[in-house]
Amino acid sequence: xxxLFDKIWDSHVVSLIEDGPTQxxxxxxxxxxxxxxxxxxxxxARGIKCxxxxxxFCMPDHNTPTHDQDKPIEDPVSRKQVDTLAxxxxxxxxxxxxxxxxxxxxxxxVGPERGLSLPGMTIVCGDSHTxxxxxxxxxxxxxxxxxxxxVMASQCIxxxxxxxxxxxxxxxxxKGVTAKDIALxxxxxxxxxxxxxxxxxxAGSAVKSLSMEGRLxxxxxxxxxGARGGFIAPDETTFEYIKGxxxxxxxxxxxxAVEYWKTLKSGDDAxxxxxxxxxxxxxxxxxxxxxxxGMGMPVTGSIPADAAKKSLDYMGLQAGEKLLGRKIDYxxxxxxxxxxxxxxxxxxxxxxxxxxxxxxxxxxxxGSWMVLDQxxxxxxxxxxxxxxxxxxxxxxxxCLAMNDDKIPxxxxxxxxxxxNFEGRQxxxxxxxxxSPLTAAAAAVTGVVTDPRTLI
Amino acid sequence: MKAKFDxxxxxxxxxxxxxxxxxxxxxxxxxxxxxREEKFFGDNLFRDWRYDSDNKPKAGxxxxxxxxxxxxxxxxxxxxxxxxxxxxxxxxxxAAWAIAGYGFRVVISSFFADIHKNNELNNFVLPVVVSxxxxxELFESIKNDPQMKVKVDVPNQTVTNLATGKSExxxxxxxxxxxxMNALDDIDYLLQQKSKIEAYENK
Numbered sequence: 001x002x003x004l005f006d007k008i009w010d011s012h013v014v015s016l017i018e019d020g021p022t023q024x025x026x027x028x029x030x031x032x033x034x035x036x037x038x039x040x041x042x043x044x045a046r047g048i049k050c051x052x053x054x055x056x057f058c059m060p061d062h063n064t065p066t067h068d069q070d071k072p073i074e075d076p077v078s079r080k081q082v083d084t085l086a087x088x089x090x091x092x093x094x095x096x097x098x099x100x101x102x103x104x105x106x107x108x109x110v111g112p113e114r115g116l117s118l119p120g121m122t123i124v125c126g127d128s129h130t131x132x133x134x135x136x137x138x139x140x141x142x143x144x145x146x147x148x149x150x151v152m153a154s155q156c157i158x159x160x161x162x163x164x165x166x167x168x169x170x171x172x173x174x175k176g177v178t179a180k181d182i183a184l185x186x187x188x189x190x191x192x193x194x195x196x197x198x199x200x201x202x203a204g205s206a207v208k209s210l211s212m213e214g215r216l217x218x219x220x221x222x223x224x225x226g227a228r229g230g231f232i233a234p235d236e237t238t239f240e241y242i243k244g245x246x247x248x249x250x251x252x253x254x255x256x257a258v259e260y261w262k263t264l265k266s267g268d269d270a271x272x273x274x275x276x277x278x279x280x281x282x283x284x285x286x287x288x289x290x291x292x293x294g295m296g297m298p299v300t301g302s303i304p305a306d307a308a309k310k311s312l313d314y315m316g317l318q319a320g321e322k323l324l325g326r327k328i329d330y331x332x333x334x335x336x337x338x339x340x341x342x343x344x345x346x347x348x349x350x351x352x353x354x355x356x357x358x359x360x361x362x363x364x365x366x367g368s369w370m371v372l373d374q375x376x377x378x379x380x381x382x383x384x385x386x387x388x389x390x391x392x393x394x395x396x397x398x399c400l401a402m403n404d405d406k407i408p409x410x411x412x413x414x415x416x417x418x419x420n421f422e423g424r425q426x427x428x429x430x431x432x433x434x435s436p437l438t439a440a441a442a443a444v445t446g447v448v449t450d451p452r453t454l455i
Numbered sequence: 456m457k458a459k460f461d462x463x464x465x466x467x468x469x470x471x472x473x474x475x476x477x478x479x480x481x482x483x484x485x486x487x488x489x490x491r492e493e494k495f496f497g498d499n500l501f502r503d504w505r506y507d508s509d510n511k512p513k514a515g516x517x518x519x520x521x522x523x524x525x526x527x528x529x530x531x532x533x534x535x536x537x538x539x540x541x542x543x544x545x546x547x548x549x550a551a552w553a554i555a556g557y558g559f560r561v562v563i564s565s566f567f568a569d570i571h572k573n574n575e576l577n578n579f580v581l582p583v584v585v586s587x588x589x590x591x592e593l594f595e596s597i598k599n600d601p602q603m604k605v606k607v608d609v610p611n612q613t614v615t616n617l618a619t620g621k622s623e624x625x626x627x628x629x630x631x632x633x634x635x636m637n638a639l640d641d642i643d644y645l646l647q648q649k650s651k652i653e654a655y656e657n658k
């Protein structure tokens with residue numbers, strides 16, 4: 001009762017269906033090329049248009065190559081999917097940020113950086129990592145393609161109201177501990193189903209101290225605990241980030257918006273269905289060893305004795321073993337989880353003045369053209385190039401390997417992405433999820449390394 | 456796609472694994488389709504568990520075992536029984552299309568991931584949540600007799616292990632039950648709500 005989640009949700013209720021779900025109004029629908037074509041087909045089959053086309057923003061990201069984007073995509077199936085999104089957006093009159101244009105990038109990176117995702121909004125996309133936008137103080141969640149069609153047709157969705165959970169992380173984060181480590185720590189504690197059925201509000205001094213980039217990373221990973229979404233009440237950090245961005249309110253509208261946004265917080269008397277508190281001092285740089293994101297441990301730790309054998313067999317690992325010092329083959333910096341400017345700054349801070357290890361293939365993929373632009377403005381591209389790293393062009397890339405960026409079977413990757421499922425980064429690939437700092441440490445040493453030793 | 460639900464009595468296919476994620480149900484490389492061809496997705500259901508890299512069936516996977524390899528048909532293998540936290544991870548509805556395309560009409564588990572559960576319902580596949588005990592006993596019954604059947608009675612919201620005779624009530628809200636029993640989807644409903652939507656927007 002009287003939680004921020006209640007406030008945002010309740011203010012978007014169009015109607016309540018008796019013994020059924022809520023008809024919820026949606027402020028923003030994002031569409032990418034993978035989970036939208038069948039929704040557009042559905043509209044055509046019903047002979048209807050999008051009810052509010054101006055609230056819908058489309059951009060390809062999953063299939064986009066990370067090199068030579070000015071040339072046609074080589075894989076004809078990927079090309080068709082990307083072209084289909086452009087055609088559908090034109091046919092239905094929707095906003096479209098096409099590949100190889102300055103506004104393009106990973107949808108969950110672009111939405112916030114363009115000022116399209118704002119506090120108090122309801123935001124959906126056919127993508128489970130839509131929870132990312134919760135960092136802006138919005139109720140944002142992933143949906144299926146039938147639900148995408150539902151929102152296109154009616155600007156509403158039918159959903160049962162989730163329960164509410166507050167996770168407070170109090171205290172000061174230690175050296176080398178990032179938002180990614182907080183998330184991996186929470187997953188280790190809660191497992192991948194610990195927050196299923198809930199919407200999570202992240203709070204506490206450690207969370208409040210995070211930059212917007214860090215908050216976006218934390219909220220991004222809510223789904224990996226099973227939560228439908230996760231968000232952080234907007235504050236000065238949020239307003240400062242949004243101000244001046246392309247689609248953000250301007251002038252008087254800005255003042256009015258901020259006045260309203262300042263009311264967006266859980267009441268002192270708020271009652272959550274579940275509340276958890278963690279001490280920031282307990283969190284160390286983390287790494288996963290298994291085949292779901294909940295199978296994590298401190299980077300210096302040993303694989304638990306009770307770890308699922310099927311997972312360890314797939315990973316080629318043994319219970320009790322340490323990962324520290326284990327040789328790795330690939331490093332991936334990027335994805336909607338860690339493809340933002342701060343992630344590149346963190347990576348560069350470790351590799352500066354060092355050299356990429358010879359046994360490592362590194363893919364550094366900015367989350368958007370705007371991030372790439374900022375990397376160049378800050379001269380990070382030079383720092384990275386001097387250390388032997390090449391920056392690729394924006395997209396989802398090796399996070400789910402729908403383009404050509406696939407980790408080969410049996411190879412180990414330290415990856416800043418969000419999932420270490422079997423085959424996620426390419427058939428047979430073996431993923432260690434970690435922060436950009438830990439990924440950078442592995443990239444220059446060639447083995448799993450505690451980043452604190454290089455800071 | 457749209458199919459009316461009433462009572463389904465069928466043999467089952469067991470998948471006693473926990474945390475089956477949607478990347479396993481349908482790997483990402485099969486998401487490039489721009490149409491909803493059920494057969495394509497059904498053929499690739501659990502692709503990397505079902506086939507090796509040379510496209511040869513893996514003998515160990517349940518779909519390839521003689522007792523469970525027959526494609527679903529009336530009364531046969533229409534029910535998938537899976538370990539807890541089924542459908543976690545990616546929101547891809549292609550996972551539900553693959554399950555429907557293969558021919559399953561019901562998935563029984565003790566726990567489903569949220570988004571996938573909705574996706575199944577939106578594709579007229581019924582997710583049935585049972586207790587841990589019921590699920591464990593059901594796996595045991597199937598192990599003892601792969602021909603045993605389960606009865607899923609949607610009007611009465613009951614699921615019965617016909618080998619033991621044990622029955623449990625399952626949850627489904629009245630609205631969704633009405634939709635399933637009458638083969639209606641949410642969009643059919645929402646398209647009739649335009650005045651309410653406009654009233655909300657003009658508030």
